[in-house]
Amino acid sequence: MPTYRLKTERPRGTGLDLSRDLNPEQRAVVEAPPGRLLVLAGAGTGKTRALTYRVARLVASGTPPERIMLCTFTNRAAAEMLRRVEALAGANMARCPAGTFHHVGHRIVRAHAERLGLSPTFGILDREDATTILGAAVAELGTAELSKRRLPTPRAILELSSLARGTMRDLAEIVAMRMPQLAADVDLVRDILARYERKKRELGVCDFDDLLCLWHRLLADRAFADAGAALRASVDHVLVDEYQDVNTLQGTICDEMARGCGSLTCVGDDAQSIYGFRGADFSMIEGFTRRHPGATVLTLTTNYRSTPQILALANRSLRCNVRQHRKDLVAVRGPGMVPAVLPLRDVHQQAEFVAQRVLELHQDQQIPLREMAVLYRNHSHGLELQVELGRRQIPFFVRSGARFFEQAHVKDVVAYLRARENPSDTLSWTRVLRLWPGVGARTASRLGEKLAAVEAPEDAARLLADEAKRLREPARSSLAGLAELWRRLCAPERRDPGEAIRTVVAEHYADYARTAFTNAEQRTEDLEHLAAYASDVGSASEFLARVALVQGIGAEVPTAAHDPDDKLVLSSIHQAKGLEWRVVFVLWLVDGRFPGRPALRTPEALEEERRLFYVAATRAADELYLCFPTLEEGRDGPHRLLRPSRFLTELDGRPPVFERWDIEEVPAEDAEGS
Missing domain, CATH: 1.10.10 (Arc Repressor Mutant, subunit A)
Structure with missing residues (x-):
């Protein structure tokens, strides 16, 4: 019989050498027998490797890939895991149901579409x-x-x-x-x-939530008992990554899918459960052993990322939490720099310190900008830094989404100032008008052109009042309200841009935000931060110029490494989870800011906020700088003394886990010559 030699890129499998490739903790996870297994994997401990090898061992032991369900945080993570499994076990993993919950749920709902009353071709x-x-x-x-x-x-x-x-x-x-x-x-x-x-x-369409709700319905609704039984019988093993981030519905689905086979492996870190605001259910990981009596619990504590000094600080912080599976991370690496705590005079000195230290590390120690990150609790905490980086021409990338000045609520309020300072700005007028109830796109466009033709800002109020009389409700009341607000904005006592912003927020935008956003409180806090910054700048024209300059900072600014893609990373801590940098700066460690005011209302919220601080600290591999301003300018002029974050004061003790740096200001020319 002739043989045809097929050229393939799929590896035949390098074999599983557990003693060579894994540490003892990871190997225990891989070799644990099927059953209810909770793996508590600390930051930087190689949980992905352990989970990947567990899947590979199941396949190598004879489990067909299509009978292994793997739920991950992203589809990309699932694809990478399966690629590694193929390399290790030499199996074709294409039929393995793996991906996000929505990805796997879509596959299941599509297979049962007609039973659920859907077209098999539903969108x-x-x-x-x-x-x-x-x-x-x-x-x-x-x-x-x-x-x-x-x-x-x-x-x-x-x-x-x-x-x-x-x-x-x-x-x-x-x-x-x-x-x-x-x-x-x-x-x-x-x-x-x-x-x-x-x-x-x-x-004939479904949204993302339908995919999970219909999947759960197949498992829980008695009308679909046969379909639910078939679903459970279709898998021999259920594995879940990032288990600390699952919501109640996803956790319930996992429990139900594993009820038939009895093999459920959940990998996560309760210390990094930080998405409660999105609906993540901390009780899923905290109460795993209560829901599954007799379950095995294994820990991964050997950290390959950070120095012992950084881990000592992170471990001490987390000990203040009550609701947790207690574990301490242990460093593989040798000793390094002790984390630095920096009391700065105000937000401007905080920005100056970060910018100067970044340049020193980049130019003197040749650390690429992309290997350094500035983390903060909220977008508004990076405002002054973005301006300072722009002034010094340090290129940066905002990983947490839009830059501060590019966020919708900031652009909405800034549009009021743009229209006041430049009445011919049709775009800003149109944006302002669309924020009011009953004013549609066509009306906003028509009025925007009319308003842009007025000669003086105060004339706009009269035009708006006249137009209001011609319209029906609710547009009539909206334009009348905008006309009155505009009169106040044009008053001499509101020429200060900060006071103008506060007026807009108090008399209109706070109410709008409550109906437009589910996180209105946070956005309103951002706008107060914006107002304080605007008042500090002085004039509205200068404030708007700075906003425009910050938005224009791009990748064309050269760096010491001559790498056009080398940029300092700015990110919220939530967006930084799962990532690491050689150097990390954490900003605004002040009570009321980090932890934020909402987190101070309940013990559960405060513990989640402390976990967020733990996540920030464990992003750092080599150097960690914890910064806080000590003074804040009050709305009426006098400075207000700020209280250091309790997450810092809790770190006091023996042995010390940080060094306090004092700041000595010297003239720039002296610093350059030293």
């Missing part, structure tokens, strides 16, 4: 399309009904619904937590969501 809505359809459901209520209510935006309603479904809680409970001003209208929101559900059925 999946992205966020933008889902928002459009829900907006159409809102419009069905009619102008008369909408004019009597201040309903949230369609996007905000979707966020409330998604949180309720993911946490398996009643919508009224979620509204009470996130938008209490909506409590009286919760039944109306239910009606809107019911209309949204009908429209999806008519269009």
Whole structure:
């Protein structure tokens, strides 16, 4: 019989040498027998390697890939794991149901589409399309009904619904937590969501939340008992990565899928559970052994990332938490720099220190900018630093999404100042008008052109008042309100840009934010930070110029390494999770900022905030700088003394885990010559 030699890039498998490739803790995870297994994997301990080898060992032991379900935080992570499994075990993993919960759920729902009343060719809505359809459901209520209510935006309603479904809680409970001003209208929101559900059925589409809810329905609804039994029988092993981030619905699905085979491996770190605001259920990882009596719990504590000094600080911080699986990370690396705690005079000195230290490390020690990161609790905490980096022409990349000045709520409020300082700015007028109820795109465009033709800012108020008389409600009241607000903004006592911003927020935008965003409190805090910065700048024209300059900082600025892609990383701590840098700066370690005020309300929230500090500290491999301003300029002029974060004061003790650096200011020319 002739043999055909097929050239393939798929490896035949290098074999599993556990003693060579894994440390004893990792090997224990890989060799643990099937059953309920919780793996508590600390930061930098190689959890991905352990999970990958466990999957590879299952395959090498004869388990067909299609009978292993692997749920990961991203589809990219799943693809990389499967690629490594193929290299280790020499198996084709294409049929393995692996990916995010939504990815695996889509595969399952598609297979049972007709049983669930869906077309096998059903479509999946992205966020933008889902928002459009829900907006159409809102419009069905009619102008008369909408004019009597201040309903949230369609996007905000979707966020409330998604949180309720993911946490398996009643919508009224979620509204009470996130938008209490909506409590009286919760039944109306239910009606809107019911209309949204009908429209999806008519269009033959599902949204992302449907994929998980329908998957759970197959497992839990008695009407689908046979389908649920078949689903459970289809897998021999269920494995979950980043288990600390699952919500109630996802955790329940995992438990149900493993009820038949009895093999459930969950890998995560309770110390890095920081997504409660998104609906992550800390009790899933904390209460694993209560839900699964007799479960095995293994820990990974050997850290390959950070120095012993950084881990000593992180370990001490976490000991203050009560709700946790206790473990201390142990460093493989040798000793390094003791973490530095830096009391700075104010936010400007904080920005100057970070910028100068980054340049020193980059130019003197040849550390690439991309191997350094500045982390903060909230976007607003990076405001002054972004300006200082722009002034010094240090290129930076904001990993946490839009730069501070590019966020929607910041651009909305800044548009008021742009229109006041430059009345011919049609775009800013149009943006301002769209923020008011009843003013649609066409009306905003028409009025924007009219307003841009007025000669003086105060003339705009008269034009708005005249236009209001020609319109119906709610646009009439909106334009009348904007006209009155505009008169106050043009008053001499509000020429200060900070006072102008505070006026806009107090008299309009705070109310708008409560209906537009589910995190209105945080956005309002950002705007107060913006107002303080604007007042410090002085004039509105100078403030707007600085905003424009910061937005224009790009990659074309040369660096010492002559690498156009070499940029300092700025990121919120939430967005930094799972990453690492040689050098890390943490900003604004002040009580009320980090931890934030909302976190001070309950012990559970404060413990999650402390876990966030732990995540920030464990991103650093070599050097860690913990910074806080000691003074803040008050709204009425006098400076206010700031209290260092309790996350810093808790670190005091023996042996010391940080060094306090004192700042001595010297003239720039003296510093250059020293």
